[in-house]
Amino acid sequence: MTTPPLNIALAMGPGVVSRVFPRRRLETMPSGLRLLSPEPMEDFTSPRSLELLAETDILITGWNCPRIDAAALAAAPRLTHILHAGGTVKHHVGDECWDRGIEISTAADANSIPVAEYTVAMILLANKRVLQIARKLHSEKTGIEPDQVFPDMGNFGKRVGIIGASRIGKHVIRLLKSYDVQVVVADPFLDDAAAAALGVERVSLEELVATSDVVSLHAPSLPSTRNLIHQGLVAGFKPGATFINTARGELVDQDALLRRVEAGDLYAVLDVTTPWVLPADSGFYTHPNVLLTPHLAGSLGMELERMAVSTIEEARRISEGQPLLHRLHEKDLAFTA
Structure with missing residues (x-):
């Protein structure tokens, strides 16, 4: 029996997807993964967002992602993983995510x-x-x-x-x-x-x-x-x-x-x-x-794609039943940015 692919949705601010994720990365997802839409959710309340959340297994987030609170989680009953294509998740991952046991990963190592x-x-x-x-x-x-x-x-x-x-x-x-x-x-x-x-x-x-x-x-x-x-x-x-x-x-x-x-x-x-x-x-x-210098030390230009590669690799590992490489634990938040 063939295992159905895991559904991925994107959530981040305007213009972030085009900067971080080259189209070829989104068009060639590893087997076992299915991108629901190349267009990210910029909120979690619109009819389109609610429809996507209902089918989402893995949520890939980026800068200026809306906060993932109890209401967003209630609309995403299948959600098991949040993979952040950036550094800190403090701005958008609510306590409810940790309480539900969702596994969270970041691209902080890549950055x-x-x-x-x-x-x-x-x-x-x-x-x-x-x-x-x-x-x-x-x-x-x-x-x-x-x-x-x-x-x-x-x-x-x-x-x-x-x-x-x-x-x-x-x-x-x-x-x-x-x-x-x-x-x-x-x-x-x-x-x-x-x-x-x-x-x-x-x-x-x-x-x-x-x-x-x-x-x-x-x-x-x-x-x-x-x-x-x-x-x-x-x-x-x-x-x-x-x-x-x-x-x-x-x-x-x-x-x-x-x-x-x-x-x-x-x-x-x-x-x-x-x-x-x-x-x-x-x-x-x-x-x-x-x-x-104007905050240019971090990932910019061509360096942004490294975070996309890291995040998609995490999604591939999930689809193959492997542990996350860059899993973040709630206790880590007291010592990280």
Whole structure:
């Protein structure tokens, strides 16, 4: 007897499907899976949405997905899995989903790859003093002897501090293994055995900022991590160090950071800020010690398809009776973004 395919429906905001899921991905679903419609649900109340929910076994969600609450679940009696083609599910997965025992997966691992790659690129450039030397070359328009200006330039033997052995933080550590740098980590949930397994030294946050040539922030945004990099820590940064933030702006006392940058002995690479777009008069825009990028470290452009591949692979595993590779548990929400 042939097992009928599992039905998949999509739920996400306008324009998300076309960005994340190339049409060929949706048109060539693995055997055992049937896409009910290539057009996503943008709400769970319309007649069309209610009709789709009634047949859905697996719901693939994306950015700006409507909240999956008790009413949505009541309309989806067959639903057993929610697969998120993105990072956090906190905005759309309601408590009712966990209570019903629905298995949930995310593409956070896939999204961590470009963030880690961006971070490592910035670490290497920072230690090489590329940004400072390039600015000097552009402004002076004359020959420069780089190591006469920055005799400490280079990556050999430099100390890199990772704040947060998160999914992204661990991937950064793995990528840095091919370079002659010393990596230290500050994370209250990392014990000595886990640090040894990663091949890093565990240190206090205070020691990390005081001794690292580059400090990279990879902690989740939680009530307990707001203002994690407070004024006292900012004051304790090693002179000449570079601070990289690809996490969230609210983890940092930005006023204290700007004051330290303006003092001239700290550099900053900021892919995230609070607010998301800084006021036009912010000193971060104009100070030569700062590189601002517009939240581009995560999956964008061609990198978005990696999240589609990860999500569809999870659906294939479900159809073949295999466990999810990237299952999220409710208890994980207390420690993840």
